[in-house]
Amino acid sequence: MILTSFLVRNFRNIQEANLALSRGIHLFSGANAQGKTALVEAILFLATSTSHRTRREEELIRWGEEVAFLRGVIQHGEESESIECGLEKRKKIIKIDKRTLPRVGDLYGHLRTVLFAPEDLQIIAGSPQERRRFLDMAIAQIDSAYIPLLQQFRRALNQRNRILKRLQLTKNAEGMRELGIWDHTFLDYSTQVTRRRCEMTQVLAPLVRSFYESLAEEGPFSMKYSGGDEADEFIIRERLQNRLERIRQSEIERGASLLGPHRDDLQFILADKNVSVFASQGQRRTTALALRLAEAKLSFEKTGARPLLLIDDVIYEMDNTRRGRFWEQVDQSGPLIVTATSREQLGPGLQLTSIFQVHNGEIHSS
């Protein structure tokens, strides 16, 4: 799957750019605040209909303009297809081969990307929610039924919370019986979500471990999902059910569900220490890179096609040895897009397919 041409109109500070790309490594070079991240963000937006920098999509439209527009042509073996995205203040239209997609969710899988961005540090240093989202996104890429399942889980959680809220105010037998019913439903959906997150952790763990240890030459590195480490629905359900029974009283006092997939966490452990709590900046960055490298490798293994890697800024805060080891770990056959303030910043040894200069929102190949 290769993005062979990419048109950007009125996206962030890019007024218009029309790029020809191919497999291989493409460098987008330019000083600060010229539009390098804007370009990367535009590709991500075409692929996933989300931005890594904002949830307010109108911020993506170039100031003073009404509509942002993106078009990419994607080559799958012999065949090619086009993705178009028109973005207005309160409206977004996505078309594949000129046909409007009924649901944004259907966009998934047409153009697979893995973004390495400064914001990835949040996966390590941020709240558990960031880590759960990382896992969820990784699962969604290979299991199209997962996002609907998550939505169902959230609904079950809301239903159960509503009963707990009521019991918090007045505790009665009828309410307790209803709680029993929603416990059951909540357990059903929790079990399914937990099983998939466990599986994903099990699949990712050895990949992340091997990438981390190669990048940092230290270890051992491991990953653990707090919802359980056995992907067996029977065991998961029983364990959660037992734990729920033990905390029943506090759940009623607090009027909320205190255990389950909405509370679980993904832990990164380096030499018996929690990376999120104890690691240095460099170690956290290395963990984030290892996660993305693992995600890319998994995507390739599951789909048979290399995802488009978008590498924005993340490597420059590492020392030269780690930077060198990073490039050794990256699949050099691409497709890969990397940003830098200059060619030199990348370090030696990379076979670049093309270099684009980014200046004041204009992009030219050089």
Next chain:
Amino acid sequence: MKQQPAGRDFRPLSIPAVEAVSRQLAKLPGIGPRMAQRLTYALLKREKKEIEQLIHALHSLANDVLRCAVCGNYAQTDPCPVCKGEGRNTKILCVVEQPQDVQAIERTGHYNGLYHILGAALSPIDGVGPEEIGVTKLLQRLNDPIEEVILATNPTMEGDATALYLQEVIKPLHIKVTRIARGLPSGSDLEYADEVTLALAFSSRAEM
């Protein structure tokens, strides 16, 4: 954005009677303002007699249809023909969420027992609890000699929770409780299931 100069009436062609009908139609589910207007104009094109027939039908809908005090279904007699037991197996009771579900099940021709309509499924976030679905009324009906209760709530999260709840409250009465099979697409409404699927779901119902 079209600019509208101030002080001018921009609906010189406003026809109050047409708008009144459109407004009423637009209140119906699945009908937006545009569709409502289209329907109104379609009505206008008809002969006056036909509109009067529609008025007559609507009038009868409002005045002659009532809810059966026993099962909760719509009918023109109370109790409804099914509850009167004419030619029905009065030992089996099928519990559904909506009156439309009864129509769907009747169309399969595979069921000949009685019905009970809950009117909703349990859903705390929508404020629907056991009281709102009339559990007491259902339990009262089970004083009659009923041998099997078939739970035919929708295969949605709320429909399943409702079935589970009913099974629990009926259990102490030692009546056989079954749930129609999961052949139905999960998350869908019974009303839209095709006849073959629904008939199959009935014949392979499982004891709870």
